Amino acid sequence: MTIYQGNIRKMQVSTDTQHLAQYQLPIGEQHINMNALLGKEIKVSFDNLINCIYCQTKTKKSFNQGYCYRCLTKLAQCDTCIIKPELCHYDAGTCREPSWGEANCLSDHYVYLANTGTIKVGITRHVSEQISSRWLDQGATQAMAIMRVQNRLTSGLVETAMKEFIADKTNWRTMLKSQPDTSDLQQLKEDLITQIEDQLDEITDEYGFQAIDILDLPAVDIHYPVEQYPEKVKSINLDKELTFSGVLQGLKGQYWMLDGDRVINMRKYSGYHLTIETPE
Template identity: 65%
Template sequence: MTVFSGNIRKMHVSTDANHQAQYVLPIGDKHIDINSLIDSHVSVTFDSTINCVHCSVKTKKSFNQGYCYRCLTKLAQCDSCIIKPETCHYHEGTCREPEWGETHCLNDHFVYLANTGTLKVGITRHVTDGVSSRWIDQGATQALPILRVGNRRISGLVETACKGFIGDKTNWRTMLKGQPEAADLVQTRDALLRDISPAVTELKSRFGLQSIHEVEASPLTIHYPVLHYPDKIKSINLDKTPHFEGTLTGIKGQYWLLDGDRVINMRKYAGYALTIEIE
């Protein structure tokens, strides 16, 4: 039996040469290769300690996937404009942390299409070697960047225009139900770009002709290490059930899938102190 203990963080994600999602879980000062645990028996125990993922202070309650209340109210990365980028207020001089905003928001972003069980539009800062970690975090089986824009605020305004024609949410239950039918992302892209053309023209008149560019890219297909998808999802809540164990049958998005149709969103519990035993 192998035992790991410590505060966990969001699983690090990447893809291999075959575009299969790869997962590594930080716990304490160690890192666990979660892909290698598929079909293994795991036992997880929460010891009732939570430390903020930013300042490490002990907190009774976690906010926004790992922050204490003070950090929730003080950090730029916890501001409401992170969820609604079109409301970015850096240009108004009211950013909570201007230097953070300059590093994370005042740079190019991508608007993309993804298949997470249903088609959606989204935004991401990085597309490295054709892949964004955000697509894996959302459990997308297909993804396609369609526009490159000058900053986060513009990406939010473009996304808002897109939402008149396509949704921007991931239904996590649908995402975990199985392998979705492949979608024609190229056809969807072409139709969407036609639909939002008036809005894009207006945004270019506000922010400059170079603020929005179409991206030449091909759809990416992402595979996930899943042996069995749940028939009827039963979500594990560590605050109510501080111990669980069973066979790890898959990983998708930031979720562990276990026998008995159980799932747990590991990202939700960033900052929680866990003991993980692997047989």
């Protein structure tokens, strides 16, 4: 048996040459290879200690997946415009941290379509080898970058225009229940661009013709290490259930799937100090 202890962070996810997701859970100074634990029993205990993932201060309650209240109210990365990029207020001179905004919001962003059980639109800053870590975090089985835009604000304006015709949220229960049917993302892209043509023209009229670049990239298929999907999702709440154990049956998005149809969103507990016992 191997025992790991420490504050955890969201799982780090990459893909192999076959686009199969590979998971590592950071805990303290170590990383747990989660793929290697499929089919094995894991025991997890919450040690009643939470540290902010930014300032490391001890906090009684975690906000926004790992921050203390002070960081929640002070950091640009915790501002409302991160969730709603169309509200980016850097140009108004009211960004909480202008240097952070310049580094993270004033660079190219990508608008994408993803199949997470239902088709959704979203935005991401990075697409490496045609795959974004954001797609992996959302449990997308198909995804395709459809536009490159000049900054976060523009990405939010495009996404807002598309939301009239397509969802912008992932239904996590649907995502966890099964492998979804394949969709024709290329056709959906073409339909969406036609439907929002007037809004795209308005954006380029205001911000310049280089504000939006429509891409011609193929859809990417992504696979996840899942041995068995839950039939009826039962979410584990570490704040109420301080200790749990079970056989790991799958990894998808930022979730563990355990026997008994139980699931847990590990990203939600970033900053929690855990003790994890594994067979190896």
